[in-house]
Amino acid sequence: MSPFWSLWIMSLVVLNLGITLFLFLWAPRAKIPVREDGTSGHVWAHGVLREGVRRLPMWWVVLSAAMFVIGFAYLALYPGFGAFKGVLNWTSHGELAENVAANDAKLGELMKRFSLYPIEQLANDPAAQQLGNRLFQDNCAACHGRAGKGNPLLGAPDLTDNDWLYGGDGKDIYTSIHDGRSGVMPPWASLGEDNVKNLAQYVLSLSGQPHDEKAAEAAKPLFTTCAACHGADGKGNIALGAPNLTDKIWLHGGTLKDIQTSIHDGRTGHMPAWSPRLTDDQIRVLASYVYHVSHPDHAPPP
The missing domain is CATH 1.10.760.10 (Cytochrome c-like domain)
Structure with a gap:
C-alpha cells in the first residue's frame, strides 16, 4: 500500500472513530429542554402521542463501550489501520496458504x-x-x-x-x-x-x-x-x-x-x-x- 493511501485510510478511521466516540461521551451529558411532564413538546396524532426524553439504558451504554474496546483491539491486532500489519502479523494470504497446506496434507x-x-x-x-x-x-x-x-x-x-x-x-x-x-x-x-x-x-x-x-x-x-x-x-x-x-x-x-x-x-x-x-x-x-x-x-x- 502506498504512503498516500495508508494515510488516507488512517485519516478516515480516526475521523469516524473520533466523531463516534465524541457523540458517545457527549450524548449522555447533553441537556435537552423538556416540559414539566418530561416530554420534549413534539406530538403526533393530535396530541395523543407525545415524545418523552429518558436517559440511555445502562445496558446500551455498556454494550457500546464494549464495541469501542473491541474495535480498538481489532485495529491493534489485525491489519486495518493504514499500512500497519497488526501485532499478530496476520494476512489473508497467509491464512489461505495454511488452509491449502492442511487440505493438501489430508488429500495426499x-x-x-x-x-x-x-x-x-x-x-x-x-x-x-x-x-x-x-x-x-x-x-x-x-x-x-x-x-x-x-x-x-x-x-x-x-x-x-x-x-x-x-x-x-x-x-x-x-x-x-x-x-x-x-x-x-x-x-x-x-x-x-x-x-x-x-x-x-x-x-x-x-x-x-x-x-x-x-x-x-x-x-x-x-x-x-x-x-x-x-x-x-x-x-x-x-x-x-x-x-x-x-x-x-x-x-x-x-x-x-x-x-x-x-x-x-x-x-x-x-x-x-x-x-x-x-x-x-x-x-x-x-x-x-x-x-x-x-x-x-x-x-x-x-
Missing part, C-alpha cells in the same frame, strides 16, 4: 490410496466418489449438467446412459478428460434437399423409429457416404467418435428435424482438455466418478 493420503486401484474399482470407493462429485460439479456440470444428463443444445453427451462416443472404460474416460476430444460431422447440404430428407428417414429406420419406408429405401445407397465413419451397420466408431445411430440415443436431438439439421449443416463438438487445470490424480478420481454414474450397479473387481 487419500490420493496415495486412490492410486493403488484401477479406475473401475475406484468407482465404488465412497471417499473417491465424494471427491469426484465435487470435481464434477466444479468443472463439468456447466455443460453436462449437475446430474450428468448432458445438454443437446451444447452437444454435451449424457454421461449416465453408458453410451460412449470414444469408449467407456476407465482408460478411455481418463483420456477424454485429460486430453479432451474434438469431433466434426461435415455438412452434407451438397447432396441436395431431397436426399438430405431421405437420409434422415433412413437414419430413423436404423434405430427402429417411425419413418417413411420409401424415402429410407431411396437413401440406402447414399448411406455408403456416411458408413465411412458410422459403419455400414450404423453402429458408430469409437476411434473416430462417430456415434451409434441404432440405439435411439442422440447427441444433438433425435427428432426428424434435428437429424435433418445434423446432416444438412453438420455438427462440431469440443471437449476441452482438463490436464492444464486438474492434476493427474484428480483426473483419475473424476474419471472414476463418471464411470460410477454410468454404471450405478457396477460390482468392483476383487
Whole structure:
C-alpha cells in the first residue's frame, strides 16, 4: 500500500472513530429542554402521542463501550489501520496458504490410496466418489449438467446412459478428460434437399423409429457416404467418435428435424482438455466418478 493511501485510510478511521466516540461521551451529558411532564413538546396524532426524553439504558451504554474496546483491539491486532500489519502479523494470504497446506496434507493420503486401484474399482470407493462429485460439479456440470444428463443444445453427451462416443472404460474416460476430444460431422447440404430428407428417414429406420419406408429405401445407397465413419451397420466408431445411430440415443436431438439439421449443416463438438487445470490424480478420481454414474450397479473387481 502506498504512503498516500495508508494515510488516507488512517485519516478516515480516526475521523469516524473520533466523531463516534465524541457523540458517545457527549450524548449522555447533553441537556435537552423538556416540559414539566418530561416530554420534549413534539406530538403526533393530535396530541395523543407525545415524545418523552429518558436517559440511555445502562445496558446500551455498556454494550457500546464494549464495541469501542473491541474495535480498538481489532485495529491493534489485525491489519486495518493504514499500512500497519497488526501485532499478530496476520494476512489473508497467509491464512489461505495454511488452509491449502492442511487440505493438501489430508488429500495426499487419500490420493496415495486412490492410486493403488484401477479406475473401475475406484468407482465404488465412497471417499473417491465424494471427491469426484465435487470435481464434477466444479468443472463439468456447466455443460453436462449437475446430474450428468448432458445438454443437446451444447452437444454435451449424457454421461449416465453408458453410451460412449470414444469408449467407456476407465482408460478411455481418463483420456477424454485429460486430453479432451474434438469431433466434426461435415455438412452434407451438397447432396441436395431431397436426399438430405431421405437420409434422415433412413437414419430413423436404423434405430427402429417411425419413418417413411420409401424415402429410407431411396437413401440406402447414399448411406455408403456416411458408413465411412458410422459403419455400414450404423453402429458408430469409437476411434473416430462417430456415434451409434441404432440405439435411439442422440447427441444433438433425435427428432426428424434435428437429424435433418445434423446432416444438412453438420455438427462440431469440443471437449476441452482438463490436464492444464486438474492434476493427474484428480483426473483419475473424476474419471472414476463418471464411470460410477454410468454404471450405478457396477460390482468392483476383487
